[in-house]
Amino acid sequence: MPTPIENKSLKQLNTFGIDARARYFSGFSTAEELADLLEWAGSRRRLILGGGSNILLKEDVDGIVLHNAIRGIELVNEGPEHVYVRAGAGENWAAFVAYCIGRDWAGLENLSLIPGSVGAAPMQNIGAYGVELGSVFLELDAWSLGERKLCTFTLGDCEFGYRDSVFKRRYRDEFVILSVTFRLRKKPIFHTAYGDIQQELQRMGVRDLSIRAISEAVIAIRRSKLPDPAQIGNAGSFFKNPIIPNAQFAQLREKFPDIVGFPDPLGKNTKLAAGRLIEQCGWKGYRRGDAGVYDRQALVLVNYGNASGKEIYRLGEEIAASVEKKFGIVLEREVNVVP
Numbered sequence: 116m117p118t119p120i121e122n123k124s125l126k127q128l129n130t131f132g133i134d135a136r137a138r139y140f141s142g143f144s145t146a147e148e149l150a151d152l153l154e155w156a157g158s159r160r161r162l163i164l165g166g167g168s169n170i171l172l173k174e175d176v177d178g179i180v181l182h183n184a185i186r187g188i189e190l191v192n193e194g195p196e197h198v199y200v201r202a203g204a205g206e207n208w209a210a211f212v213a214y215c216i217g218r219d220w221a222g223l224e225n226l227s228l229i230p231g232s233v234g235a236a237p238m239q240n241i242g243a244y245g246v247e248l249g250s251v252f253l254e255l256d257a258w259s260l261g262e263r264k265l266c267t268f269t270l271g272d273c274e275f276g277y278r279d280s281v282f283k284r285r286y287r288d289e290f291v292i293l294s295v296t297f298r299l300r301k302k303p304i305f306h307t308a309y310g311d312i313q314q315e316l317q318r319m320g321v322r323d324l325s326i327r328a329i330s331e332a333v334i335a336i337r338r339s340k341l342p343d344p345a346q347i348g349n350a351g352s353f354f355k356n357p358i359i360p361n362a363q364f365a366q367l368r369e370k371f372p373d374i375v376g377f378p379d380p381l382g383k384n385t386k387l388a389a390g391r392l393i394e395q396c397g398w399k400g401y402r403r404g405d406a407g408v409y410d411r412q413a414l415v416l417v418n419y420g421n422a423s424g425k426e427i428y429r430l431g432e433e434i435a436a437s438v439e440k441k442f443g444i445v446l447e448r449e450v451n452v453v454p
């Protein structure tokens with residue numbers, strides 16, 4: 116078993132770049148190491164960390180932080196139309212996507228360059244540019260903290276929703292994801308309906324559509340709109356886009372003609388662009404100390420260097436309060452706040 120170290124700064128291990136400390140810290144690269152470390156930790160508070168790209172550390176962790184470093188990518192099965200690929204939860208997501216694209220395994224191209232790890236992806240059913248993880252997911256293996264055994268979750272078991280899964284709700288903090296198996300296509304199905312992608316592909320002058328071209332377009336869009344965590348601390352969208360009934364959207368639009376909403380696939384609801392609501396409340400580009408709102412995408416809160424988790428958290432609370440006051444819309448956080 117690896118020996119836990121004491122009083123470790125987590126600044127390099129969360130993309131917000133918050134300098135919170137862990138009382139104890141250790142990585143683990145196998146399920147056995149995880150089980151041993153959990154045993155060692157006893158009843159201490161524990162936090163399992165993946166890529167650290169969707170958390171806000173509000174304070175130090177007075178317990179043990181366990182960093183998932185389970186690696187490996189493996190072709191586990193192949194059918195006439197599909198390949199089945201298993202990846203360790205500690206693999207970097209963007210590198211895994213690039214690996215699959217390099218082998219012409221299709222399905223992940225719209226999810227290119229999302230920060231974080233493979234194991235964190237199912238937690239919140241990551242999605243971008245018209246594709247969600249659920250559409251390429253076969254199953255995952257997870258360690259049950261309560262029962263101390265390995266469990267397999269199929270697609271149905273995960274109850275994926277918009278940035279949502281059982282692991283965010285009913286089973287919160289009860290399982291550690293160890294590996295994820297994907298069902299990828301040998302022949303691609305292209306998803307290019309998202310306006311930004313069409314524009315970018317045109318700008319790139321792409322004639323023969325391919326998963327490589329889509330991936331390049333997605334990467335270019337993300338680079339232009341979203342801050343690179345290596346340069347400016349952030350965890351992507353801080354809030355979810357609120358989903359409201361069409362009737363409520365119609366009323367809002369009478370009062371606020373500039374409001375942006377997209378019809379939900381099921382027809383009854385509208386997904387509001389939260390970034391737009393935040394922008395309309397005047398927050399875009401706002402900065403207080405080192406905590407701020409990104410100037411090219413108001414849905415992203417940023418740490419310009421030494422903001423504390425509490426400062427970012429408070430800014431988020433103020434933003435949500437002002438959106439509620441102006442539009443009567445309650446923003447739900449997308450980022451997980453710890454503790």
Ligand code: EPU
Nearest residue numbers: 243244245351352354355356375388390391394412413414
């Ligand atoms: N908009 C504004 N002002 C802003 C930001 C956005 O007016 O400051 C408008 C845009 O003009 C556009 C609409 O809002 O009409 C939507 O913006 P965008 O396409 O940038 O996407 P988003 O809804 O803000 C979501 C995801 C992103 C994902 C993109 C692309 C959520 C919470 N966020 O953002 O995911 O990359 O769509 O699919 O669903 C993440 O989850 O961390 C994340 C970055």
